[in-house]
Amino acid sequence: MVGSAVAVAGERLVLLDAATGVRRPTALQTSTGIRGVGALTTTFAVGEHSETESGEATDMVWGIDPHDGSKAWGTRLPRPMGDGLTAGEGRVLVPTMAAETKPPAGFLVLRESDGVLAWGETRGGTAEWLTCAMPRAIYAASSDTVYAYPNQS
Numbered sequence: 001m002v003g004s005a006v007a008v009a010g011e012r013l014v015l016l017d018a019a020t021g022v023r024r025p026t027a028l029q030t031s032t033g034i035r036g037v038g039a040l041t042t043t044f045a046v047g048e049h050s051e052t053e054s055g056e057a058t059d060m061v062w063g064i065d066p067h068d069g070s071k072a073w074g075t076r077l078p079r080p081m082g083d084g085l086t087a088g089e090g091r092v093l094v095p096t097m098a099a100e101t102k103p104p105a106g107f108l109v110l111r112e113s114d115g116v117l118a119w120g121e122t123r124g125g126t127a128e129w130l131t132c133a134m135p136r137a138i139y140a141a142s143s144d145t146v147y148a149y150p151n152q153s
Contacts, residue, residue: 002039007044007066012028012031013026013028024067025069027069033049035083036086039087040090040112042066043072044066047081061074073114081096082094082128090113091138094110106120106121127142137151
């Protein structure tokens with residue numbers, strides 16, 4: 001929940017008024033490529049995957065204003081996004097997937113305020129990563145190892 005709004009993500013992003021349950025508009029209302037949503041201090045972070053008719057894929061993370069559903073910021077990701085975007089402690093944690101022409105699986109860390117890429121981790125081969133942001137560190141697990149990264153952003 002951000003302010004008086006709740007975001008629900010399935011195939012599509014839905015914003016609801018927390019008190020009444022009335023649906024609010026969102027700039028991503030027609031998107032069917034939602035990969036995750038996280039609540040930040042003043043926005044929702046939403047991962048979106050889209051493909052053109054020619055097969056070109058784009059992975060974006062949007063900062064969505066909870067009041068009117070508009071895009072506060074947008075960041076095009078440098079590698080394919082996995083499922084399970086999370087947010088917390090002023091950061092957006094975006095899992096990435098392995099691809100032949102891209103670095104291996106890992107995760108990216110975006111700043112809450114503007115979506116700028118702060119840093120990323122690519123060690124870990126092809127296993128998906130689970131991440132959690134805490135006040136002093138980001139904890140991440142890949143395969144059978146858990147890592148702690150001191151707050152860098």
